[in-house]
Amino acid sequence: MERVSLRMLVLRVLVAALVVTLGARLYYLQVVDKQLARSASAQQTRQVILPAPRGNIVDDTGQPLADNQQSLVISVDRSVLAQQSDNGKAVLARLADVIHVPASQLKNEIRLCTRGVSKPCWTGSPVQPVPVATNATDAEVLRISEHREDFSGVDVQTLPVREYPQRGNSSHEVGYVGAVTQDEIDAAASEPGPGLHDEDTIGRSGLEKQYDAQLRGTDGIRTVSVDPTGAATGTVSTTAPKPGDTLVTSLDNNVESIAQKALQNELVSSRNTFDPKSGQNFAAPSGAVVVMDPDTGRVLALASYPTFDPNVFTGGISQSELAKLDSPSANTPMVSRAVQGQFAPGSTFKLSTASAITMDHQLGLDQKGQCPPSLQIGNQKKTNFDSESLPGDISLSEALAFSCDTFFYRYAIQAWNSDQKLVDNGKKPVEALQAMARAYGFGSAPGIDLPAGDQTSGAIVDRAFLKQQWEQNKQQYCTNAKQGYPNVSDPSRRAYLTEIAKENCTDGWRFTIGESADMAIGQGQTTVSPLQLATAYCALINGGTLYEPTIGKALVDPQGKVVQTIKPTVRRHVPVSQTVLNYIRNSLAFGNGGVSGETAFAGYPLNRFPMGGKTGTAQVFGKQDTSWFASWSRAGKQRYVVVGMVEQAGTGARAAAPMVRQVYQGMYGLGGPKAQPALPGAQMPSALPKIAPYANQVQSGEIVGSQPSASASPHGQAAGPPSGPPAITQTTRSRRASRYERRRRHG
């Protein structure tokens, strides 16, 4: 019996050991190890992203420049289909009939993109419903919602879709949005902040890009519980998306429309006008109008031609469509001539030169100079426009008003000579003309609140600039000089080009006296953008303050509360005395009929709206002249600066000045007895427009869904963010957007 007892003991110990093992393991799994518990929530729930509606961009009166429209999106929940006995074949067949797509295509669209699966296929998450139709019609949605039992697994959602209601107006500045890339999602994930999701769009250019963080908002997340097949069984929690802030701009859509129209009218008219200099009609391929408030630095309009409709970007754009907007052969409509254009400014640049020579005491305001028809400069003879001249000694005022080039050449020659002496003595040149040009903001980005890549610096020519350029291009110059342009058929042109190439090859780095003269009158390699010129003229008018031109005025949160007021930044005060500024302004003031360009304003009510301006006619080798007019005007207490530019359209007085007149007439309502001013009382709105709280605006929601939380009725309240209007009632508006809408994500 001893042996048996011992073995009973062993058995007891063994059984006890088994029990203890179970207990210990149980304790470990339930209390100690937290890893498994976490994986539970990961598999029991899925997160559905509720994209935050993007904030609107509005003009100074609250007119939308970018807003959202509801799009009815029909999507298919793969996991629900998978549960059906026929794998959803019948449902897909019915759905294909409703949305007029072949069933086979539908079947392909919803399969997962795995290796060996060719497009179309679904690139997203297996639990995310696959959108199969955007901009569904009410009739399609009703057919689905009235027969829910036949469409198990088919969801209908309203999604906000970006719309640009002003089409071609302000399109360069407003910019556009695009689908977010994986790289951007990854980058956002590594930074603090709300992060980005597959469903999101992101600003790609213009204000959409510049203010993207504020416009974007914060996506909501709906956590749904799922069964083992992945089908949603209920909503665990919903974090409503926080819509982005509304950007209020100082752009005025009415002024923008007028400016755009004036620009296009002038282009059409120029193209119908014969240019005796070139022997053919003006080409007038492009132009720009900039309207600014000189006292605040705010921008009212940035018209540019050619323009484009940013709605084409909504829902993705094909390569060929993009090429139409982007290629030089299509005249690059996506390049804003106002902000990104670089053109020789011609005589409008004399603002800077006049400032420089007076502040440099080379010319006293009471001193006079000469205006001969031509001047020998170095080995070149440089003439006035049409070899015009004024007899006797003239003042700077007359030189500015008449726009006498030879008057200014004298000072360019003096400046060059004294600088050259310094250079020859191994000293640093003063380059006073260039320094003044830089002070006026030329040669550097204007700092407008647009993406850095969307604004150009232009070029101010000096010794360092030429040296750098020459070192970059020397190779090419010398090669061209050697080969002699065999592809150019015209022998005289070929000879000319070869001669220049030879000169550039050896002496391209030299800042010649001729180049100094060209620079003084805004010719040669000197280039500016219309926006830069407008900013400089703002400084002339406001007493010398050079602003960073600013479009954004304020950011308003979804509750209608102003969260940020955007104040234009002062770049600097130009180093020009008030006396000199007044002198220049008075010299160019209209009223006596002696200022160049004034003829275009015959019959204009100068007594009510006093104004002045400077024409510019820039000669470009191989092209017709660029027409400029930089002007200012006063309406009561309000002052405006308007700069117009028309490429290849002749003199400033011929094309740009009449165009700018049309802009003023529209702004002030001078077009006729019945004409309404674009700006009521010719004044800019003094207060911010009232921005409606977001509840009344577009949001995403579910109309017909497999998720239990969503109402099955198409007239039900949209699930999701703050109680909104019944989603379907807004679909009449969505139709408007549909013309620009394309399939999202795939296709």
Place this chain on the structure above:
Amino acid sequence: MVDLGRVITPPAIRSASRPLRGELPAWRRVDWILLLAALALALIGSLLVWSATKQRQLALGLDPEAYFKKHLLNLVIGAVLGTIIAVIDYRRLRTWAPAIYVAACFGLLAVLGIGSTINGAHSWIVLPAGFQIQPSEFAKFGLVVSMAMLLAERRERENRRVGADVPLVLLLAAIPMGLIMLQPDLGTVLVFVFTILGVLSVAGVSWKWIVALIMVGIIVVYAAVAFHILKSYQLDRFKAFTNPQGNSTAAYNVDQARIAIATGGLTGQGLFHGKQTQGRFVPEQQTDFVFSVAGEELGLVGAGGIVVLFAIMLWRALRIAGRSPDLFGKLAAVGVVSWLAFQTFVNIGMTLGIMPVTGLPLPFVSYGGSSMFADCMAIGLLQNIHMRTKIAPRR
């Protein structure tokens, strides 16, 4: 083949029935702790089975309490069977052992002929009115009784060291085990192996035999795996155990069960409120993985409580074995202990991820008629032995 004809009933039984424990009335002689532990397990089991099947039944538009009710019904039937086993003097039962053994073998033969295949094992005989019988469950009881009888018989009669008994016992067990292997039901075979080892050990068989048997067992299991005697799903279960990251069904089941248990924490998510259970993430949850329901919904308190109840049950069973006045009672009780202990450990261990998936039900808790009946009969047998043990001073 064992010569059952040679088995002679011991003289003690033929004489007047021995008095039951002292002069106490029958109900006082029942091991109430054992009975209540088993009853508690069965009742907790009914709730867990209910919770595990509720959502599925609802989804199918069926009575969500159907499994709950059937589990209780099984318990009632089991109680009746257990009572019958308890009331018949175990020494009489001992004389019926050959018959019980033969019946068990016939049942196993029958299932091979007219049985149905469920979950890959050809283990069930489907009866009218929605009932089905799993003869291998009853075979466990048959094995315990017949093995105890064989060993007790030879020892008591010839009063000599056992040695030749071992081949006899193995031969006795080989027939039902072979039949079960044909189904195939590896889990039950392993229960047999463990039960045989337990009984032989306590019967005083030389250690060499025990070690040899364990070695042979390992070789057999290895051979079964290596030579593809097992079905693929059985192999998957083993692979799932050795490689939990695999993607077989078995690995998935174990994963889901472990996740369910892990989310239970200390106090659980509440009965009928386990996300994993109510979300129907754990397959076979009312049978093989019923313990995961307790783990998730009742937490460490509930699941640990179940382990404690099993510990109590096994403790009482061991106590009965230790106090049994005769070898048959002792060996029968040890057989029951080995059977229940092994099955409990393997079942719970499998949901906890420390044992391979073998498809063994958790005694009393898992849903299943035959298993419940067999477990009840086992408890009945223990009570039987207990009631007929003289109150002896504690050793």
